[in-house]
Ligand SMILES: Cc1cc2nc3c(=O)[nH]c(=O)nc-3n(C[C@H](O)[C@H](O)[C@H](O)COP(=O)(O)OP(=O)(O)OC[C@H]3O[C@@H](n4cnc5c(N)ncnc54)[C@H](O)[C@@H]3O)c2cc1C
Ligand SMILES: NC(=O)C1=CN([C@@H]2O[C@H](COP(=O)(O)OP(=O)(O)OC[C@H]3O[C@@H](n4cnc5c(N)ncnc54)[C@H](OP(=O)(O)O)[C@@H]3O)[C@@H](O)[C@H]2O)C=CC1
C-alpha cells in the first residue's frame with residue numbers, strides 16, 4: 001500500500017483549479033463536441049469507402065512491409081534505443097501520458113486501422129490492431145455476427161485489448177478479450193513476421209514456440225513484438241438483448257446474485273453496479289429477437305435524448321422491483337460510452353438534464369482522446385489528488401472484502417462489477433488451480449472526497465490504471481515464467497523495455 005501526498009496549494013491556486021474544473025463544460029460544449037463529431041464522421045466515411053473498395057487486405061501487406069523495414073533499420077543502426085509504437089499518448093485510453101515514448105524509437109503502427117476479412121465458415125474475423133470496438137460492432141452486427149467480448153467504450157482498440165487487457169459483461173462465458181483470440185501476426189525484434197497461435201498438440205519445435213508466444217502476448221504491452229493483425233472469434237447474434245435487472249439490498253445479496261447469474265449457462269451477459277456499499281443491481285442479458293412474448297418493452301438507450309444508462313439503472317433499483325426490457329444490441333454494447341461510465345458528470349454536470357440531452361445529446365460524448373489532450377496541467381494536478389481510476393480483477397469470493405477496502409479508502413460510487421471466467425492457462429495473469437475460476441473486475445472511477453490512498457488488494461490490477469506498485473510487488477502479482485523466457489528467446493531485452501518499465505508510475509505522467 002502506498003500513499004499519494006497532496007501537493008500543497010495556496011488559496012489562489014485552489015480557486016483557479018476549482019474554476020477550471022467547474023467551468024470546463026464551456027470549452028467542451030463549444031469546441032470538443034463539434035471536434036469529436038467531425039473526427040468521428042471523417043472515420044465513418046473513410047471506413048465506409050475502404051470497406052466498399054475492399055482495399056484493406058491488399059494494403060495490409062504494404063503496411064506490414066513498412067513496419068518490418070523500420071524494425072530492420074533499427075537493427076542496422078545499432079539498436080541505440082528501445083522500441084515502442086508511435087501511437088500518440090493522448091489518443092490512448094488511459095488517464096496517463098506515456099513518458100517512455102520520448103526516448104524510444106517509435107515504430108509507426110498508426111496505419112493499421114482496418115478490418116481485413118471475415119471467415120464465416122471458420123467463424124473468425126481478421127483485423128488490424130488499431131481497429132476500434134465501435135468500428136467492429138458497426139461492421140459485424142449488420143452481418144448477424146458479433147465478437148463474443150466487446151469492451152464497451154467505442155474507441156478501445158484491438159491492439160490495446162490484446163497487449164493490455166479487455167473485460168466485458170460476456171466475460172462470464174468467454175473470459176477476457178485475449179481468450180477470444182485465435183492468432184496474432186507479429187513483427188518481432190529482428191524484423192521477422194511470425195504467426196503465434198494455439199496448437200492442439202504442437203508437434204514441431206516451431207509449433208511449440210508459436211504456441212508459447214501466443215500465451216505470452218496478452219498483458220505484455222508491446223514488449224515482445226509489434227502486433228500487426230489479430231484473428232478473433234465471432235459468434236452469431238440477435239438484434240436485441242433481453243435485459244433483466246435484479247435490485248440487491250446488501251453486499252452479501254449482491255455477491256450471491258452475481259455468482260448465481262454468472263454461473264447460469266443460459267446468460268450471455270452479467271454485470272453488476274453498486275450505488276452504495278449495500279444498494280446495487282445485477283443485470284443479466286440474453287440475446288433476443290425482441291419483445292415477441294410480451295415480457296417487456298424495447299428501450300433504445302443509445303438514442304441521443306435517452307438518460308445515461310447508469311442513471312436509468314439507478315432509477316430502476318429505487319423501485320426495488322425486478323424489471324425486464326429489450327435493448328438493441330449495439331446500444332447495449334456501448335451502454336457506458338455516452339456517459340463515459342460516470343465520468344462525464346464531472347465534466348458536463350448538466351449532461352444528463354433532459355433539455356441538454358434533447359438539444360445537444362446527439363453530439364455526445366466528447367472523445368476521450370480529445371478530453372485527454374486538452375486537460376490543462378492545473379486540472380491534471382486536481383485529478384492526481386482527487387480522482388480514482390482502478391480496476392481490480394479478484395476471485396468472485398473476494399468481492400465482499402475488496403468492496404470493503406475500496407469503501408474504506410475512497411468511497412467512490414457507482415462501482416462497476418464485471419464477472420469473467422479465468423481459465424487455468426499460461427501467461428502473465430495466471431491462476432494455477434487447474435480449473436477455471438470465476439473472477440470479477442471491480443472498477444472504481446471517479447472523484448473521491450477522502451484523502452486518496454491507492455490500495456492494491458489481492459488479485460490482478462489492470463495496467464491502464466494508476467499503479468503505484470514496486471517492481472517486486474508487480475512481479476508478485478503477475479507470472480513471469482513464460483514472459484521472461486520469451487524475452488530472452490526473441491531478443492526482446494535489447495529491443496523493448498520490460499513491461500513494468502512501461503506501466504509503473506515513473507513511466508507515465
Ligand atoms: C530456461 C528455460 C528454458 C525454456 N525452454 C523452453 C523450450 O525449449 N520450449 C518451450 O516451449 N518453452 C520453454 N520455456 C518456457 C516454458 O514453457 C515456460 O517458462 C514454463 O513452462 C512456464 O511454466 P508454467 O508452469 O507457467 O507453464 P506451463 O503450465 O508449464 O505451460 C507451459 C506450456 O504448456 C502449454 N499449456 C499449459 N497449460 C495450457 C492450457 N491450459 N492450454 C493450452 N496450453 C497450455 C503451453 O504451451 C505453455 O507454454 C523455457 C523456460 C525457461 C525458464
Ligand atoms: N473494458 C475494458 O476492458 C477497458 C480497458 N481499458 C484499458 O485501456 C487500454 C487500451 O487502450 P487503447 O488505447 O486501446 O490501447 P493503448 O494504445 O493504450 O495500448 C495499450 C498497450 O498495448 C500496446 N500496444 C497497442 N497496440 C500495439 C501493437 N500493435 N503492437 C504492440 N503493442 C501494442 C501499447 O504499446 P506502446 O506503449 O508501445 O504504445 C501499450 O503498452 C487497455 O490496456 C485496457 O486495459 C480501458 C477502458 C475499458
Ligand SMILES: CC(C)=CCC[C@@H](C)[C@H]1CC[C@H]2C3=C(CC[C@]12C)[C@@]1(C)CC[C@H](O)C[C@@H]1CC3
Nearest residue numbers: 093094095340341343368371372375391443445
Ligand atoms: C471498464 C474499464 C475496465 C475501464 C474504464 C476506464 C475508463 C473509466 C477510463 C479510461 C480512460 C479514462 C479517462 C478519463 C476518465 C476515465 C476513463 C474514461 C478522462 C476523460 C477524465 C477527464 C480527463 O480530463 C481526461 C481523461 C482521459 C482518460
